[in-house]
Amino acid sequence: xxxxxxxxxxxxxxxxxxxxxxxxxxxxxxxxxxxxxxxxxxxxxxxxxxxxxxxxxxxxxxxxxxxxxxxxxxxxxxxxxxxxxxxxxxxxxxxxxxxxxxxxxxxxxxxxxxxxxxxxxxxxxxxxxxxxxxxxxxxxxxxxxxxxxxxxxxxxxxxxxxxxxxxxxxxxxxxxxxxxxxxxxxxxxxxxxxxxxxxxxxxxxxxxxxxxxxxxxxxxxxxxxxxxxxxxxxxxxxxxxxxxxxxxxxxxxxxxxxxxxxxxxxxxxxxxxxxxx
Ligand SMILES: NC(=O)c1ccc[n+]([C@@H]2O[C@H](COP(=O)([O-])OP(=O)(O)OC[C@H]3O[C@@H](n4cnc5c(N)ncnc54)[C@H](O)[C@@H]3O)[C@@H](O)[C@H]2O)c1
Ligand SMILES: [Zn+2]
Numbered sequence: 001x002x003x004x005x006x007x008x009x010x011x012x013x014x015x016x017x018x019x020x021x022x023x024x025x026x027x028x029x030x031x032x033x034x035x036x037x038x039x040x041x042x043x044x045x046x047x048x049x050x051x052x053x054x055x056x057x058x059x060x061x062x063x064x065x066x067x068x069x070x071x072x073x074x075x076x077x078x079x080x081x082x083x084x085x086x087x088x089x090x091x092x093x094x095x096x097x098x099x100x101x102x103x104x105x106x107x108x109x110x111x112x113x114x115x116x117x118x119x120x121x122x123x124x125x126x127x128x129x130x131x132x133x134x135x136x137x138x139x140x141x142x143x144x145x146x147x148x149x150x151x152x153x154x155x156x157x158x159x160x161x162x163x164x165x166x167x168x169x170x171x172x173x174x175x176x177x178x179x180x181x182x183x184x185x186x187x188x189x190x191x192x193x194x195x196x197x198x199x200x201x202x203x204x205x206x207x208x209x210x211x212x213x214x215x216x217x218x219x220x221x222x223x224x225x226x227x228x229x230x231x232x233x234x235x236x237x238x239x240x241x242x243x244x245x246x247x248x249x250x251x252x253x254x255x256x257x258x259x260x261x262x263x264x265x266x267x268x269x270x271x272x273x274x275x276x277x
Contacts, residue, residue, distance in 0.1 A: 001254065002263075002266045002269070003270045003273075004254055005270065006271035006273075008210050009094050009098075009267060010271060010274065011208050012094070012100055012209065012210035013100055013101075013208045013209070014100050014208070014209045015094065015095050015100055015102040015209070015210050015212065016102070016103050016104075016209060016211045016227075016237075017104045017113075017211075017213075017214070018213040018214070018216060018223050019104065019105075019106040019108060019113075019213070019214045019215060019216065019223065020106070020214070020215045020216030020223045021108060021215060022214060022259075023087075024082070024112055024215070025259065025260065026087060026261035027083060027112065028082060029078070029079070029082060029112075031215065032052050033219070034219065035051050035052070042055075042071075042157070044154070044156065045071075045157065053180040054180075055071045056071070057179055057180055058136065058179045058181070058183075058184060059181070061172055061173075061174040065159075065172040066158045067158055068172075068174065069152075069163055069172070070152055070156070070157040070158040070159050072130060073150030073152050074157060075130055076130050076146065076175070077150070079111060079112070079130060079131075084112045084115050085261050086261060087214075087260045087261045087263075087264035088113065088116035088118075089117075090265065090268050091212060092117060092118065094271075101203070102118075102122055103122050103123075103124065104122060104123045105223065106123070106125055106126070107125075107126050107220065107222055108125070108127075109125065109127055109129050109130045111131045121196060122200075124194055125189075125193060126178075126190060126194075126222055127177055127178045127222075128176045128177040128178050128185065128189065128190055129177065130175045131145065131146050132145060132175065132189065133146045133148070133173040134175075135168060135174075136166070136171050136172060136174045137171060137184060138186055139166060140166070140169075141188075142168075142186075143186050143188060143189050146175065148163075149161070176189060178190075201230070205234055206236070207236060208236045208237075208238075209230065209234060209236060210238060210240065211227050211230050211237055211238065211239040211240065212240050212242070213227040213239055213240065213241045213243075214242045214263075215242070215243060224241075227239045227241065231249075238252060238253060239254070240256055241253065241254065242256045242258065242260055242263040243256075243257065244257060244258055245257075
């Protein structure tokens with residue numbers, strides 16, 4: 001399996017990295033697999049009996065902004081403090097070694113690919129980014145970088161420092177992330193990224209593309225659907241699906257049932273072996 005993956009990497013002329021929450025697990029970040037997974041990561045919400053979908057609701061920024069920012073402020077601090085694991089760099093070196101074009105498509109809002117040195121204009125964040133803000137009413141249509149520092153009371157998951165406000169209307173801002181039941185999310189930043197991605201695909205459609213999918217869950221299947229669309233629509237594209245629990249995919253695509261870091265490191269070792277032959 002690792003040797004097969006290594007051959008796909010060796011021959012790749014372009015790379016698409018599709019990543020879900022599982023990509024961050026080996027950097028120490030939680031994934032949210034179902035209510036239980038979410039409550040293991042956030043025991044405070046288990047005590048309140050609130051699911052991920054209930055916490056990730058834009059309504060809180062209007063009705064109880066300190067609660068809304070409790071969840072997103074905690075995650076902002078966590079993602080700012082996180083160091084991307086070695087797997088991010090392994091893929092970046094494959095891209096550089098092959099002199100290949102690439103694109104990252106992720107449902108993660110954590111900015112870890114940028115942190116690991118991937119270029120902003122080669123990343124598509126389909127659900128937005130926690131590192132950008134917008135007005136909760138989208139009053140001015142603007143999206144701007146999140147430079148706010150937000151202190152959280154961990155026990156109650158409430159923000160205790162001053163909250164960032166919209167310069168236009170004075171209401172409390174919110175992250176530029178697509179939440180549940182969200183009518184005010186400003187999609188412009190993501191739309192521009194999607195346009196760049198579609199251009200990348202049309203430029204590279206004749207090339208041998210390695211699609212490396214990592215840690216994408218099946219509950220919200222956006223990322224898995226993206227990998228499969230490329231894998232089945234483009235003749236020279238092959239998907240490598242890395243996931244310890246739900247790696248299944250039909251051949252010629254490759255299922256790799258293990259964690260991100262392990263899968264990438266073992267593929268790197270196999271690549272070193274076949275390149276020496
Ligand atoms: N870091 C983040 O930005 C973050 C974190 C959690 C959830 N979310 C949001 O939650 C939603 C659901 O996302 P999802 O489907 O990606 O997450 P999910 O939590 O539903 O699924 C995570 C997947 O990762 C796999 N996984 C677990 N450990 C792994 C490891 N070590 N290596 C590789 N894979 C591993 C799991 O088997 C699962 O399939 C998305 O909208 C996403 O934006 C974002
Ligand atoms: Zn406003």
